[in-house]
Amino acid sequence: MVTKKTSTKKASEKKTSARITKAKEPAHIGLVKNDSYLAPYEDAIRGRHEHALWKMNQLTQDGKLSLSEFANGYNYYGLHRTKDGWVFREWAPNATEIFLIGDFNDWKEQEAYQCQRLEGTGNWELILPEDALQHGQYYKMRVHWQGGEGERIPAWAQRVVQDDATKIFSAQVWAPKKPFVWKKKTFKPQTSPLLIYECHIGMAQDEEKVGTYNEFREKVLPRIIKDGYNAIQIMAIQEHPYYGSFGYHVSSFFAASSRFGTPEDLKALIDEAHKNGVAVIMDIVHSHAVKNEVEGLGNLAGDPNQYFYPGERHEHPAWDSLCFDYGKDEVLHFLLSNCKYWLEEYHFDGFRFDGVTSMLYYSHGLGEAFCNYADYFNGHQDDNAICYLTLANCLIHEVNKNAVTIAEEVSGMPGLAAKFKDGGYGFDYRMAMNIPDYWIKTIKELPDESWKPSSIFWEIKNRRSDEKTISYCESHDQALVGDKTIIFRLVDADMYWHFRKGDETEMVHRGIALHKMIRLATLAAINGGYLNFMGNEFGHPEWIDFPREGNGWSYKYARRQWNLVDNKELCYHFLGDFDQRMLEVVKSEKKFNETPVQEIWHNDGDQILAFSRGELIFVFNFSPTRSFYDYGFLVPEGSYNVVLNTDATEYGGNGFADDTVEHFTNADPLYEKDHKGWLKLYIPARSAVVLRKK
Incomplete structure (x- = not known):
C-alpha cells in the first residue's frame, strides 16, 4: 500500500499507484468491518479515502514521484549554500519585486541582491557569489506588491533569531564550516509501551530564566532516562515570536527556536537521547499560524490569503491566529515538506500534531457536542484538512517507517488512528483526552467515598478497538494558570506549608495516596502509550505562568523546581520514586501493550x-x-x-x-x-x- 512506499523504489511505487486506481474495492472498507455502527457512513468514509488517493496521485504525478520526493521543498526554497555560492528562492505570487536585505548591504535594496521572478511561476530566485554572504549574518526580504511593501522573514527560513535589544526577529545565514556529525545514525523507538515525558526546553531549568538545549541535555535528560521514560515529546520547537504562547503561535515553521540555542545544540540533544534509547517526538503545529505579518506568513507579499483560507475561515475565532488553506497544493507542499524536514534534518522520531480537532471541523469543534456518529459525517468537516492529515501520515511513515504520529483530538472522530488502508487517517495514536477530564471532574465533584471503581475502569479503558491511544492523567494543559494539576486539586495550599516529612496533614496524606493510585490505574490500562508532563510525576507545586506584562515579565512560574524532588526532607521524592518504580513494573511485563486488560x-x-x-x-x-x-x-x-x-x-x-x-x-x-x-x-x-x- 501507499504507506509502505520508499523513495528508493520508484518502479514499485508506479505499480502501487496503478493498483490503487484499478483494484476492486472490498465488500466493506476496514473501518466498517471493525465497527458495524459505521455502516451508514461508509460512503463518506470511502469518499474521504478516495479523495486522499486522488490528491496523492495528483501531487506525485500519478506515481512518477514518491510522496517523499514531492515533499522536498525545503531543499529548493529558502537560502542554501551551493558549490559556487548561494541560492535563495521564495514562493510569493503576489509580489512585484523582492530584494534580500541584511547587514551585508546595510539593510538597503541593492540591484545585486534583487530576486528574479521565474517565468510562469510564483517563485522568485536570487543567485549570489560565495563572498556575498557569510555564516551568521542577518537578513530579511524587502517585498513590494501592488499598493504596498514591507520587510518580511522568508517563509522557508531555517534559522531565525531575535535581537536582545530591539526584540526584532531576523533570518540568519546558517552554514557552519563543520556540519553536525551524528553519532547515532539510526534509531527505532520502543513502543511496547511508549512512555512519553512531555517537556518544554525553556522552562525545564530550576533557575528563573529561559533554559537551553544544552542545559536540557546535561541536566534534565539524565533524569528522564533514570526515571524510565523511553520518549520525550518536546514543545515549542518551531520559532514563535511570543514566548508565552507555549510555542503554539508559530511564525517560522522550518526554524528551530533560537531562544534555546543553535541547530547543532538541538541535534546534540536528540543524538544524546537516541544514544540512551529515548525517542524524540516533536509537538508540531500545523493547525494554525501566528497573525504577525513581519515575522510570520500573515501577509507575506500583499496577499493575506497566500497560505490561509479567505473570508470567514481566515481567522481562528478562539486562538487569534490564521487558518491554513489545506485545499491549495502549494500549502500542502509547504506543510508536507515541513514534516519531512524535521525528520530528515533533525532526526525527530515523529510528531504529536496539535489542534487536530480544530483542523477537522469548520467550527473548529467549538460548541459541538459530538454525541453520535452522525456528528462526524454531517458535512461540517473540512475534507481538505482531513486529506492533508492523511497525506502527512502517509509521508511520515514513508520517510521513516518507524516514525510515531500522535493526534491531539478531542471530538472522537472515528478512524483517526486507524490504518490508511482501512479508511483511517493513519495516525499511530490518538490522545485519550477523556481521561484527564474524567479525573478532574471526579476530584472536583465527588467526595472520596463516592468514587466508583466501575466508572474508573470504564473511563481508563474506553477506546476504539482498532485505534491505539496515549493515556495520561494530566498534560501541560492542566498545569497552566487558570487550571490546576491533580496534586494541587488534591492538596491545595497545604502543598506550600505541610510537604515536609513529619509535618504532613491529612490532606497531604490523601493527596499523596490518590496521586499514586490515579497514575497507576491510568498507566496499567493503556493500549498504546502513557504521557506525563515534566515535574508532574513528583507533584510539582506551581502552575505555569510565562513572563508577561501582568506578572511583571517574571520567570518565577516558567520553570521546574527540581530542587524539591532532590530534597529528601520533603515529600516530593516519594512521588518521584514511585513514578520510577511504576514504570519499571510495567516495562517488566513483556509485550505489555499486546496483553489484554x-x-x-x-x-x-x-x-x-x-x-x-x-x-x-x-x-x-x-x-x-x-x-x-x-x-x-x-x-x-x-x-x-x-x-x-x-x-x-x-x-x-x-x-x-x-x-x-x-x-x-x-x-x-x-x-x-x-x-x-x-x-x-x-x-x-x-x-x-x-x-x-x-
Whole structure:
C-alpha cells in the first residue's frame, strides 16, 4: 500500500499507484468491518479515502514521484549554500519585486541582491557569489506588491533569531564550516509501551530564566532516562515570536527556536537521547499560524490569503491566529515538506500534531457536542484538512517507517488512528483526552467515598478497538494558570506549608495516596502509550505562568523546581520514586501493550477494583476509610509476590501490609477445572498493590 512506499523504489511505487486506481474495492472498507455502527457512513468514509488517493496521485504525478520526493521543498526554497555560492528562492505570487536585505548591504535594496521572478511561476530566485554572504549574518526580504511593501522573514527560513535589544526577529545565514556529525545514525523507538515525558526546553531549568538545549541535555535528560521514560515529546520547537504562547503561535515553521540555542545544540540533544534509547517526538503545529505579518506568513507579499483560507475561515475565532488553506497544493507542499524536514534534518522520531480537532471541523469543534456518529459525517468537516492529515501520515511513515504520529483530538472522530488502508487517517495514536477530564471532574465533584471503581475502569479503558491511544492523567494543559494539576486539586495550599516529612496533614496524606493510585490505574490500562508532563510525576507545586506584562515579565512560574524532588526532607521524592518504580513494573511485563486488560473484580460498594495484564494483577481500594482483610479474588492458581505497593513507606505510605509475604491461591473445587483459586489479600484503605504470578 501507499504507506509502505520508499523513495528508493520508484518502479514499485508506479505499480502501487496503478493498483490503487484499478483494484476492486472490498465488500466493506476496514473501518466498517471493525465497527458495524459505521455502516451508514461508509460512503463518506470511502469518499474521504478516495479523495486522499486522488490528491496523492495528483501531487506525485500519478506515481512518477514518491510522496517523499514531492515533499522536498525545503531543499529548493529558502537560502542554501551551493558549490559556487548561494541560492535563495521564495514562493510569493503576489509580489512585484523582492530584494534580500541584511547587514551585508546595510539593510538597503541593492540591484545585486534583487530576486528574479521565474517565468510562469510564483517563485522568485536570487543567485549570489560565495563572498556575498557569510555564516551568521542577518537578513530579511524587502517585498513590494501592488499598493504596498514591507520587510518580511522568508517563509522557508531555517534559522531565525531575535535581537536582545530591539526584540526584532531576523533570518540568519546558517552554514557552519563543520556540519553536525551524528553519532547515532539510526534509531527505532520502543513502543511496547511508549512512555512519553512531555517537556518544554525553556522552562525545564530550576533557575528563573529561559533554559537551553544544552542545559536540557546535561541536566534534565539524565533524569528522564533514570526515571524510565523511553520518549520525550518536546514543545515549542518551531520559532514563535511570543514566548508565552507555549510555542503554539508559530511564525517560522522550518526554524528551530533560537531562544534555546543553535541547530547543532538541538541535534546534540536528540543524538544524546537516541544514544540512551529515548525517542524524540516533536509537538508540531500545523493547525494554525501566528497573525504577525513581519515575522510570520500573515501577509507575506500583499496577499493575506497566500497560505490561509479567505473570508470567514481566515481567522481562528478562539486562538487569534490564521487558518491554513489545506485545499491549495502549494500549502500542502509547504506543510508536507515541513514534516519531512524535521525528520530528515533533525532526526525527530515523529510528531504529536496539535489542534487536530480544530483542523477537522469548520467550527473548529467549538460548541459541538459530538454525541453520535452522525456528528462526524454531517458535512461540517473540512475534507481538505482531513486529506492533508492523511497525506502527512502517509509521508511520515514513508520517510521513516518507524516514525510515531500522535493526534491531539478531542471530538472522537472515528478512524483517526486507524490504518490508511482501512479508511483511517493513519495516525499511530490518538490522545485519550477523556481521561484527564474524567479525573478532574471526579476530584472536583465527588467526595472520596463516592468514587466508583466501575466508572474508573470504564473511563481508563474506553477506546476504539482498532485505534491505539496515549493515556495520561494530566498534560501541560492542566498545569497552566487558570487550571490546576491533580496534586494541587488534591492538596491545595497545604502543598506550600505541610510537604515536609513529619509535618504532613491529612490532606497531604490523601493527596499523596490518590496521586499514586490515579497514575497507576491510568498507566496499567493503556493500549498504546502513557504521557506525563515534566515535574508532574513528583507533584510539582506551581502552575505555569510565562513572563508577561501582568506578572511583571517574571520567570518565577516558567520553570521546574527540581530542587524539591532532590530534597529528601520533603515529600516530593516519594512521588518521584514511585513514578520510577511504576514504570519499571510495567516495562517488566513483556509485550505489555499486546496483553489484554482483563477485569477480575469490581465492587462499587467496597470501592474495590482488580484487573490483570499477563502475569501482573492490579488491585485498588479507593475507599478513604475502609481496609479489608482476606479480600478474595478468583485468579489463576499459583503463588504471587508483591512488586509494587502505593502504601509502602518508601513511597510515603503507611506501610500497613507486609510486602515480603508470598501469597498462595486457595483451591476451590468449583474452579479446579479452570485452574483457578482464591487469592486473599489485606488491602488498606486508599491504596493499590501490584502482584506478579511467580
